[in-house]
Amino acid sequence: MLPHPGELLHFSEDPSIRDFDPHVAATAQQPEAYVWTVDALNSPCYWFPRQCPRVCSWDASPEAGVPRVHTIEEAWLPTLRATTLYAYRFDAADFEPFGERPHAFVATHAVSPLGPPEQVGDLVDLHAEHGIELRVLPELVDHFTEVRERGQEFSGIRMGNAGIGPDGPFPTRR
Template identity: 35%
Template sequence: MLYHFSEDPSIEIFKPRQSSSFPNLHPAVWAIDQEHALHYYFPRDCPRVIYWKGEKTKEEDSESFFAETSTDKIIVIENSWLGKLRSTNLFIYSFSPESFELFEEAKTAGYYISFKEVKPLKVEPAGDLLDKITKEKVELRFTPNLYPIRNRILASSLDFSIIRFRNAGGKEQLGND
């Protein structure tokens, strides 16, 4: 089963659309696999940095990023999104995987695409998002500024997914402050 998350509960047909993140890709319908569905239990526009240990993770990165936790995945969002996380009504659309293929450019993030219109098998409310997230084997962290952790993750050997970062409210700090 593949999934799509939306704040709109009334989508009957998903039509391929152009991706701003991958402008050279033909219009597509996007879905996520079960393993990575947790990454989408957030308001649509909520910027988040998600990172985990992968096959190519170096021991020093594992120790640096996971020394104080018992989990293998960490999700970081900005403090200012907590209220919206608590109040968003999110809906989970389920798809048959038949017309989808793994999106190779970001395969560690669990993205699947279809170049055809797709009718969902069902749609259901996600419920309490904070409750859903905290029931998973993941650590949820809050920060006033996502730029420092994003920059550290990009320079690491960890697997990651950085979602809706254009909406980050913090500012990148350059030089010595």
């Protein structure tokens, strides 16, 4: 599920949102209220349950031949398989790039989707259809460190939930 030309996407597990009002996200690092969307490059980073920690990495130059890799913790795999995700399409003209190296696009005013939300489909299959390797590891923290040290493009999302599965903290390992 990628945006069409001139569009941006917002992913949600809630199919009943009619209008999007700017708000300060619980995980925000800035005080401004926004409506958040993503482009085609960053959309695959949101093909997950909202609270699922994940590390997405890729090489910015396609000629390098390095595949895009998304990694989650094994405790989240059943939730990934069971989650129904929806994509809302928006006119890109209503949004501005966020940050020096934009990873998202924001609006500071209320916006309405271009139409009803679209069900994204099987999230594991979606990765395969787009040639994205989906890795499942016992834990993410060491992997996240390795990805950052490699110098590839990356996104670590909901990393505050790493080590905490959908049913609570992981048991202590010996």
